Amino acid sequence: MSTSTTGSPPVATTTAAPARGLRRYWPRPKSVAGQIALLVVAAIVATHAVAALALFALREPWRAEGRPGVAANRLAVIARMLDDTAPEGRDAILTAAKRSLPTLHLGAWDGTPPPVESERLREHPIIERLRDAFGRDLALADLGPDSSSEDPPVLHLGLRTPAGAGLRATLPDDTLGPPKRGVIVFTLLFMATTLTLLTVWATRALTAPLGQLAGAAEAFGTRRAPPPLPRRGPQEVLALAGALDRMRARVNRLIDDRTQMLAAISHDLRTPITRLRLRAEFIEDEHTRERTLRDLDQMNALVEAALAYARDERGADGGSDTEKPLIDIASLVQTVCDDFSDIGADVRMAQARHVLVRAHPEDLQRAVANLVDNAVKYAGSARLSVEKSATGVAIAVADDGPGIPEAERHAMLQPFVRGDRARNLNEETGFGLGLSIVLAIVEAHDGRLTLENRVGGGLSVRIALPGTLAGGVPEGTNGLQPAAGPGGAGNLGPG
Template identity: 40%
Template sequence: MAILLLSEPAPGDPRDQDAAVVVAAVTALDAASPKDRLAIAAALNANLPGFRLALTELDRAIQTGTRPAYFQSRLPEGVTIIVADAGDQKKSFGFLHDGQGIVLDTLPLTPGFDRFALVTIGFVAISLFVFSLWAAISLTRPLTNFANVVEGFGLDSVPAQLPEAGPEEVRKATRAFNRMQRRIAEMAAQRTRMLAAVSHDLRTPITRMRLRAEYLETGDTKAKLVRDLDQMEAMVCGCLTYLRGGAQQEMVVLDLASLLQPVVDQFTDLGSIVRYNERSHISVRGNPDDLDRAFSNLLDNAVKYAENPEIELFERDGDAVVEVSDRGPGIPSDQREAMLEPFERGCADTTAHAEEGFGLGLAIARAIVEAHGGRLVLDERVGGGLIARVSLPKIDIETR
């Protein structure tokens, strides 16, 4: 605002365009002969918008108005210009060196101020936009990086330390998050080591008990004891498998259709009727053993709780989709998400097999699928039954 106010040209100021026009016109008239002055005045009036000059007789005693120093320093000797305030117009009169009186009427012409004001305001607006954009990016980039690292944080890889950058508040949050990552990673490693030790210690007495059971006479007591030992060993293996489900395993590119066929054949050899609908060969990146375990668990649930399950492989929205469906009693919609948690089993009133197993099959399958960047959901099948839908990222490869 100070720049705009100081830049406004005052009347008679060298930056005032009206003053420059008056000096040029009066100088030309003073230098011309009396007989040429009328023609010069007519030419000036015709070519200068808002400028009116007239030659007339004036009394030199008229002194109403001001005599700007700018005029007196630039006009020829003997020429006088007096500026009077006439409202919206600048009214000037004066005398040439030979006493010829002149009267000038000029409209206020100050385009320089308007142009300068627009340029200044535009510069300020652009500067504010640029600096605001820079400030916003400087603030949001560290927050975006922070959010991405938090989103990708998991127990399946070595935690990446987030660079401490940005405002002080963001740097404090980053330091706290890095410390939290390290503590969680250490606790996860300790948990894994502890569970490995527990599994080793449990398997040893189970093996000894199994060997001792072999010396018992064949009968109902021996059969129950062996069955209990099998359940104990299955529980230990199931827990370890679930805890290893999210661990990072060696990934290779594999054909999902070729991986599913042996799984189906395995259940078919055991007497189950499984329908396998393969629409196309789709490649994914994953660990064959882990994916085999996941689909085996899903198919085992379908065989256990229903009859004649079906497996269908197809592509949807760039993902490889495997659906394991059955015609069993299904799962109520409000319980499907809970059934994916460990140690959750079906209601005993709805299925005769609800008490079998330990509630780890679906949890293991989901942990493996999520470790491969996919998703496992349970849905209702049209006409009754359940659909376990697995979506995995598809890999496009060139083949010969």
């Protein structure tokens, strides 16, 4: 169905709004490909920056032997070199080691380790690291048993290798463990969190105009006001928004021209039909006069139906909720049932639930009357029900007729499409505008019209409307506004 003829303002298709803030000094690409490339490059740069910071924070100290594990490994290497060297060459190795590793305080030692190693050395993790790195039997002596109180704590050791080389050294007495494990974990978590937030933010900023464009396209053709088209974003999105805006204006113009033409033709036909009716009254042959008047009545009914359809098309806005009166749907449907029962039709209310909604009673009454008229025309009876739904209220009109094949249900909602596919106009088949008028009225009230074949045979037409209040009718009123005029209950002509 058509929308309001008022078009939205044109959208710039090539340029976006002037950049502000940082964008003035750091312009970003205008195309989708450029922005995706920028996102990937930014993620790579951020990853390398965080990795560089992590390497800087976890870099080796200027003197790595300050760490207990490193100092134990290097002391074991020196001890093995001394053990594998002849006695006359050990002094040169020790002198070079003292110059390259001053923090170990290396020196010759001519003492003798005790036969029983102290408990402190046997259970110390640094001593275990030293023995493992040396790989042979190594006699140790604790040269400073009370040195643990020093700040920082150190171990003063005397070593005697299997070849008889003696060596004294000082090792840091710190706890062994992975260096800065907490810093590594924090760095990895920070990197993952930062990249995730950056990617999510950039992706949302890139796809937000697409979502806005999709919402505007989805709202086009419905009764709700379409959201504004995106005015910022990649060039492709802005070009698509401009194309959609121009297409919407063209479609609205075509629909408006079609509706105006239909209304003008239908309105102008009323005058010659009236003149023909006056002339037909002077026809002497009674049989010819009756047939002519019947044809003129059908032509007049067709004109009235076309005018009603054009009126519902052009009045598609339906006004805001504050302009619509509050009505009781059950009372409105019961009024339609009573009107058809008064003319002898088999129409009854099967279930009624009082729900108050804001709507135009004349339009809704015309919609329900059209559905009931179709049910009576094609099935001979109609059963109506009003019940509360998850979003509001549902009006159902059921019959025991032949139903509508599923492949033809969408076509039946189009104007001038009749269920019997007959091209001749007569009172029994109508003009194919009844369901089209119902659809226009339902969509004007933000509702939904569905057609379903019943299991036991027949058709069930359901009108779902957004409800306002559920429960009884306010005291002192029947909840139903008076419906008068051409769209009231008295106008139950064929649909």
